[in-house]
Amino acid sequence: MSLEIAGGEFVALLGPSGSGKTTLLRILAGLEIPESGRVFFGDRDVTATPASKRGIGFVFQHYALFGHMTVAQNIAFGLTVMSRRQRPSPIEIRRRVEQLLALVQLPDLGGRYPSQLSGGQRQRVALARALAREPEILLLDEPFGALDAKVRRELRGALRAIHEELGVTSVFVTHDQEEAFALADRVAVLNAGRIEQFATADAIQSQPATDFVCQFVTE
């Protein structure tokens, strides 16, 4: 499989369970190593680069927030583990945290613990945390999968707005085609480890490339 994503683009990886979309995302992140093939960020070959050095942001389906830290500490984490030379000052870090909390519309929750937040709030914190280091690429693994429909729609809008504001290249995995078509510039439809079609929502719906795409999309 081969995938080329343009800078600043918002791409969805769509497909049924087992299609390999999460695996592909994790390969992009460096959390899994492909048996063959390469990953490039621009013209940088990052195939051998570990996840901690790729400059990505990752949002997990089940949030993966650090339960023993406050919301502010969670968001600041990526900044506090930077090397001394690159690390911003504590004041700068605090400012950045507040900026991000405002971006995800949770301005006063810095002192709370994740266990005190709702699912939707936790995912917003996870998003803010992933954006703290200004990543080149933002990767989201079924970010709204664990949330109910109403919250899902709210966060969908918030994510689109944030993408518009920041312009960071984003790839997100979902099995919900409505979500994929609503959010993404282009959608890659996956099936059993293959990319069946990679095009805009309109193109997929009007000119499905294979039988699978045709069936999957009309369901």
Added chain:
Amino acid sequence: MGTRALKAPAGTRAALLLITFAYVGVMLLLPLGAILFEAFRQGIGLWWAAVTDPDARSAIRLTLIVAAISVPLNTVFGVAAAWAISKYSFPGKGLLVALIELPFSVSPVVSGLVFVMLFGANGWFGPWLEDHDIQIVFALPGLVLATVFVTFPYVARQLIPLMTVQGRGEEEAALTLGASGWRTFWRITLPNIRFGLLYGVLLCNARAMGEFGAVSVVSGHIRGETNTMPLHVEVLYNDYNFVAAFSVASLLALLAIVTLALKSALEWRYRAELEARR
């Protein structure tokens, strides 16, 4: 319409509680009480004399040294093994888990004998050790080896289910945020396992200080040199010095009580934290 939780009939509950308390009372409280009673029966003076006797002091010191070496070793090993087992899959994982449990199913005496067989004068490595003037059996290294073996599993067993349940999510998140492996371990993994870890260390320590069988076999019972506290109690008892035996034993009983208290405190804190996290 109110609801009531399903409960066993009052008679059954009372019977179960009675049996439980009777069992605990006879098997645990009675012996502990008897030790303390016998230790102080002839007054504090004799008790004090028994525990400050040079051989007793040497035994206490040896017990502390053996524990101070064994417990950290097994803690480091336990954390490393639990980490590998719970976060990764690799060939031989099942075997490793079974091996970690091995000391529980082997009789402590057998454990001690294995070391004598390996490192004793007539053992597999005996001649080599003698040539290099290294003494393992009947000396501190032997005591430490035997203690490490029998307390091997405590920390690992406590951590494996805990870390398995916690999964890799938070660690992976930390990695994507730029933390190195070590950073992730110190700031994310350790805080998450601290209660399980402390609990495991507590149990490991209690066993390390109280171990008799394995240590007895490798020790050689050299008074003032290779007798830990449990061994010293046996020596005193065999000398018909009952008051002294019970006096030193009361220190071990005190250790048991302190361990129990700390364990309860940890459980209480852990439960509180679990509730807060939900």
